[in-house]
Amino acid sequence: MTQRYRDLNSPIGPLRLLANDTHFTGLALPFRRRNGELQPLAAAEPDWQHQADLLPSVAEQLNAYFAGERQMFDLEAFELPCAFHGTEFQREVWQALMRIPYGKTCSYGDIARHIGRPNAVRAVGAANGANPIPIIVPCHRVIAANGALHGFGGGLELKQRLLQLEQDQHQGFMLT
Incomplete structure (x- = not known):
């Protein structure tokens, strides 16, 4: 499956939305703890495909959240279902x-x-x-x-x- 991404500017710094062909797979924060240290959002993996219009309703809802206009996220309105891969x-x-x-x-x-x-x-x-x-x-x-x-x-x-x-x-x- 192809991993796609979109970067968003936000009041807390750059965010990265991640998706494969069937699911919204992740939201990367501006900083992430790696090896015990905070590091800035890294460059996308070379095999990932940039898609500027990826997940527009997710981006719209995040923008509304940061503007104080949204208190809950409507997961049903997302273009792709969230991938909650875990135990x-x-x-x-x-x-x-x-x-x-x-x-x-x-x-x-x-x-x-x-x-x-x-x-x-x-x-x-x-x-x-x-x-x-x-x-x-x-x-x-x-x-x-x-x-x-x-x-x-x-x-x-x-x-x-x-x-x-x-x-x-x-x-x-x-x-x-």
Whole structure:
């Protein structure tokens, strides 16, 4: 399958949308943790095909999100379905992440309890970190139990910027 990509400018820096012939496969953030260090968005792989008009409804919804005009993403309106390739546990965590309301946060423990695995806090953190479609699947809304920012592949500064975009201060939220 051909991997295609499109780069978008955003208020938080360049984003890259990724898709194959059948699925929206990823959203790359401006910075990504690699080998323990934050590195800027890398050049596309040589065998990837650039497509300037790739996934227009995804780009439109992201632009509306950053403009404060959209609080939820309509995955059904995307041209291609999201590829949530991962374990059953990871997909369960990602589904729980999509239930965290705009402007709210919850802890890794909250997610673990919500999915019925209260002792799987570290596994929830790992699944959160493996999220292929950040922002749309809002892994940035998950914080430490003490309210501190913790663990974000794009770096804590970016996590803070996303949270600030959505809220003036952290507010607790319990999934029901």
